Amino acid sequence: MxxxxxxxxxxxxxxxxxxxxSALLAEADRYGAKRVFIISTRSLSRLENGPLQRIVKALGPRHVGTYPAVHAHSPREDVIAAAAAARAAGADLLVAVGGGSVIDATKAVQMCLWLGLESVEAMEPYRGGVAADIRRQIEPPDNPIRMVTVSTTLSASEFTPTSGVTDTKTQAKQSFSYRLLVPRSVILDPAATLDTPEWLLFSTGIRSVDHAVESYCSPLANPATEALSLQGLRLLSLALPRIKAEPQNLKARLDAQFGMWQAITPAAAGAGSGASHGIGYVLGATFGVAHGHTSCVMLPAVLRWNAAVNGERQQALSEAMGSPQKKAADLVARLVAVLDQPGSLRAVNIKRENFEEIAERAMTYGPVRMNPRPIKGPAEVKEILELAW
Known part of the structure; x- marks a missing residue:
């Protein structure tokens, strides 16, 4: 049972x-927010009439400032700088406009505003995995400032209470988790993805496929999570090629947004993820591989390596992707190729001489230790890396 x-x-x-x-304005009204501060990226700020510009126009005088400089993988320095700007503006609501890096950074900005953190060093006691003798709990004040998201990619960070932030000194991805870090409201406007570069939209779409696949294959999956994982995978596997063929198709884009929502819910609910995610954290934080590309290159390899213990379970993934007679790893690899995304470690400039460091670092991440086929040490990680090579 x-x-x-x-x-x-x-x-x-x-x-x-x-x-x-208009959706953001309604949410601001609902929360009684009068001073709305936006966090975004330089690429979005340079558009003439992109989602950021349309949101600023809709907010009118409620918009009290924008921090438009979050970099990939959410460096601690960007979190501290954005928090300082929001604090100086007297913000009463934060809005993340962008993808996973912006959303993760904004989650951490909330923490910094709650706790009065003003330096990258001040964040250290609150991260996951910190030494017990310096660990401190995140304890927000009464009525803490919260955030709303407007997603421009398919990374799905907006559905979790965990912020992934990079410590640039160690080049390690670190987590900050607390239940109120999750966005209070999420806005899924398919038109907000129209200006997103194709490579970024599709690579984060594969990241969401990764959420669906690894949560379904997780040892912690259950009947409540399995249906969501499969529905997310089904939606994404249909919608992403349709967007590729018809870039202006808003229904397909909304279907992909529904897919990412369904795909991430099981992982956020407790089903977790596996080695594709864990190895991906190393590829991203240490070697600068784009967030979504880590899933493009690792997920097929992890599926192949895991098939020795969960081949029958992977059959359900193939059925959800519409080809029950084919292997799930091959179907994911084909989807990556159809979307013109990199399909190997070589394609993202990883060298064989990097394997030892990747394998050692990967073993420090929880998802690697949760993989459905147990990974006992760096040697097994290197077997997966060879499959991805």
Whole structure:
């Protein structure tokens, strides 16, 4: 008989299929927010009439400032700088406009504002895995400032209470987790993805495929999570090629957003992930591989390596992708290729001489230790890397 725990996130609303500007204004009204501060990226800030510009226009005088400089993988320095800008602006609501790096950074900005953290060093006691003698709990004040997201990619960070932030001194991805770090409201406007570069949209789409696959294959999966994983995979495997063929198809883009939402929910609820995610953290934080590309190159290899213990379970993945007679790893690899994304470690400039460091670092991440086929040490990680080579 299954037993476990399904964690429900501290979110109040997920608004979909509406223009982001009007949807955000309605959410700001609902929360009584008068001073809205936006966190985004330089690439979005340079557009003439992109999602950021439309949101600023919709907010009117409620917009009190923008920090438009979050870099990939959410460096601690960017978190501290954005928090300082939001603090100086007297913000009462934060809005992340962008993809996973922006959303993760904004989650951590909330923590910095709650706790009065003003330096990268001040963040250290609150990260996951810190030494017990310096560890401190995140304890927000009464009525803490919260955030709303407007997603421009398919990374799905907006559905979790964990912020992945990079310590640039160690080049390690670190986590900061607390239930109220999850965005209070999520806005899924398919038009907000129209200006996203194709490579970024599709690579983060494969990241969401990774969420679906690894949560379904997780030892912690259960009947409540399995249906969501498979539905997310089904939606994504249909919608992503359709977007490739018809870039202006808003329904396909919304279907992909629904897919990423369904795919991430099991992982956020407690099913977790596996080696593709864990190795991907190393590739991203240490070697600068784009967030979504880590899944493009690692997921097929991890599926092949895991097939020795969960081949029958992978059959359900093939069925969800519409080809039950084919191997799930081959179907994912084909989807990556159809979307013109990199399909090997060589394609993202990883060298064989990097394997030892990747394998050693990967063993420090929880998802590697949760992989459905047990990974006992760096040697097994290197077997997976060879399959991805």
């Amino acid at each position: 299954p037993s476990g725990r399904f964690t429900v996130q501290a979110q109040e609303a997920i608004v979909f299929g509406q223009p982001a500007g």
